[in-house]
Amino acid sequence: MVKTLFRNNIRQYGMILALLAIIVFFELVTGGILLKPLNVTNLIQQNSYILILAIGMVIVIICGHIDLSVGSVAAFVGAVAAVMMVQYNVPFWLAIALCLLIGALVGAWQGFWVAYVRIPSFIVTLAGMLLFRGLTMIVLNGQSIAPFPREFQYMSTGFFRDVFGGSGLHLLSVVIGLVLTALVVVMDIRSRRTQQKYGFDVLPMPWFVLKLIFIAAVINLFVYLLAQYKGIPFILVLLFALVAVYTFVMNRTVFGRHVYAIGGNEKAAGLSGVRTKRVTFWVFVNMGVLAALSGLVYAARLNAGTPKAGVNFELDAIAASFIGGASMSGGIGTVIGAIVGGLFMGVMNNGMSLLGIGVDWQQGIKGIVLLLAVAFDIYNKNKSS
């Protein structure tokens, strides 16, 4: 029974195990630098904007499409944000809201062509990639604009102030970790109870307890690590919230189900009453908003809007989705998977940089890893069918 449960989830576990393996590997070869509190914090902040994109991208891919424009859209939004805040002194919160709205409009523009005119998304977003890169340069006049107000930078590089005033250890973070653990444990127990009420098979008690202990250990170790430096970065909370919300949307809501159905078989979904055009449209709107958010986070981290922002971001986000088990033909993939895929690439980047490997080699190695990861996934799928 535990065995079948394990077998059913082998792909998810496989991805997480691969991530753990690569973390252990680089921890060893870098002589323990990888998991130093400072480096872990860096790792999160460096990869946050790609992870945000990956969430939107995996949904687009599940729906059976692709979005090549997200890097350019991120750059465009970053540029607009810079113009607004630096040149016109728009308050940061208003600028953020307007930028997200622009992202939504960009998504609506592309979603319209894909969903209603039925132009392949590859072409629509390839056009978008050129269009929005061009607009970025027009908006910025080809120059970087800086600096942003402090409050805006906080979004990407800020930390929570330690209200408990711990010295050496960021106490608030530890408390947040404990609260989170309690929340997870309570939710898991409740869901187990409901499942038992329905008479479904559940993990046997010892395994269930073991699982909870494992989760609690991972959360608290991680938070403890961060607490040794400056505590939990603000961006991590944002990311965590996004992952939680989108995982819920994709797994539990009617909308999420419809996205999977469209990607799995658009015609069958349509004939089952799914409004395929509308759903596809909103998937692109959502991608636009997340691309905008990613652009804001990147601009805030860089503390500038620059014409070169976001180059190749789309490729990283796509790679993260595929490494995380999404299928090119749609209908298959998970938000968690994309995040794990993104972290996998992030750890590799970071680890190789720590080892002093040049960017040239890093690119090459990443390419090979992407290929092998997907090849391994396909090999597994063929074996199991």
Add this chain to the structure above:
Amino acid sequence: MAEYILEMRNITKRFPGVTALDNVNLKVREGEIHALCGENGAGKSTLMKVLSGVYPHGTYEGEILFRGKVCEFRDIKQSEQLGIVIIHQELDLIPWLSIAENIFLGNERKRGFIVDWNETIIRTRELLELVGLNENPGTLVTHLGVGKQQLVEIAKALSKEVKLLILDEPTAALNEEDSENLLRLIKQFKERGIASIIISHKLNEIMKVADSITILRDGKTIETLDMEKDEVTEDRIIRGMVGRDLTQRFPDREPNIGDVIFEVKNWTVYHPQHPERKVIDNVSLTLRRGEIVGIAGLIGAGRTELAMSIFGRSYGRGITGQLFKDGNEIRIRSVSDAIRHGIAYVTEDRKQYGLILIDSVKRNLSLANLRSLSRRAVVNENEEVVVAETFRRRLGIKTPTVQQLTGNLSGGNQQKVVLGKWIFAGPEILILDEPTRGIDVGAKYEIYTIINQLAAEGKAVLFISSELPEILGMCDRIYVMCEGRITGEVPRSEATQEKLMRLMTTGSGVSSSREG
């Protein structure tokens, strides 16, 4: 020359967890037509894959002798070199290439590296003549109907100097006329010394053309019958296939017919790509509660187009006409409108239009009615499992769990999932389009039973089928369609195959309502 062109001895093929073939024996004589019968999942296709080298030597046990010589095929290419050619149920033609290009694909007529188009065209013409297909070799395959595509496949097989032709469900997608043609062709090949193996669920066809019949059940050979020596009847074959007597092909039913629930009036639909072509021409029909109403017609008569245009305008353009439910006119602009008005449409092609094959039984069952399982757009997944389990039991869907992917189920079980999906949507009017196509006798009976139950619950059923015995066996009243029009309405008591056939083929000119 050996007596047998092919002998497969003690073939055993195991997949993880199941033995698909268990000591199967198959002997095909020179120049005979040999039918392979069995329910879905009996192992017919697996056996043919072993034969053609799809499963290479070493992945199975037992031996294959072709004209007395032991063969160890490593791939399809090797079996084709010996003249064993298999034509799959799903045709392997490339739609955007021409007939000639398809026929000589992988086997190009060439001089050096350069394709010799003249030779290609000339050879194609000869082959097309041989199979009786009157088409230009340059025509794109996508512009041909299924029947003609089937003939192209056969021409392709002939181009490879075929000695043993294997046809997997060759007539499943064909209408009566095309099927007749195809069977005649296979008989002609027999006279030219080409042996054939036919896999088919249509027993009447088998009775017509086969010289011997091998019956498989649960991966084992049950018996091989010789049409001349043994006394072979359809019942005997069925008994062999299902392992029990199937005294009745159709379940009993006491019709309990109520008021008119659904009416279609003056329904006219134009072709989506050719707006000047009328596909459905002024069709009117009525359905009553508890009634099973058949629509008979040849392929291309417009039955599917009628159903899909009613079901949320999923087909066609320029649709005019009225729909009434319980006497009130209703407007249906989308599939979700149709579902809201209690209409369900079980599609003809379950793989393409009915199911999401990479998704689970559970999720397919709930797709058309997710809203009833959700509160504020959040799906209650536990409730979903309960519903799925209920339908699994009620419809007898054979699957290890409801988490199983529908792509892994057999045809009959897939069809039950599609039916289940629509029953769960809670319709009052069910349109069933070829609900038993390509599924075996046992599963057909189960599906008929489900349909009867639905009618007994007071639902109205519109039953579209190309198999006349099925229409006659199931329906209370039958509409016959031909070229987009209704050419007749026949109550059960007056319906015969001959009468329906005549109405199905009355063709144009009978009615003068065809304009532009």
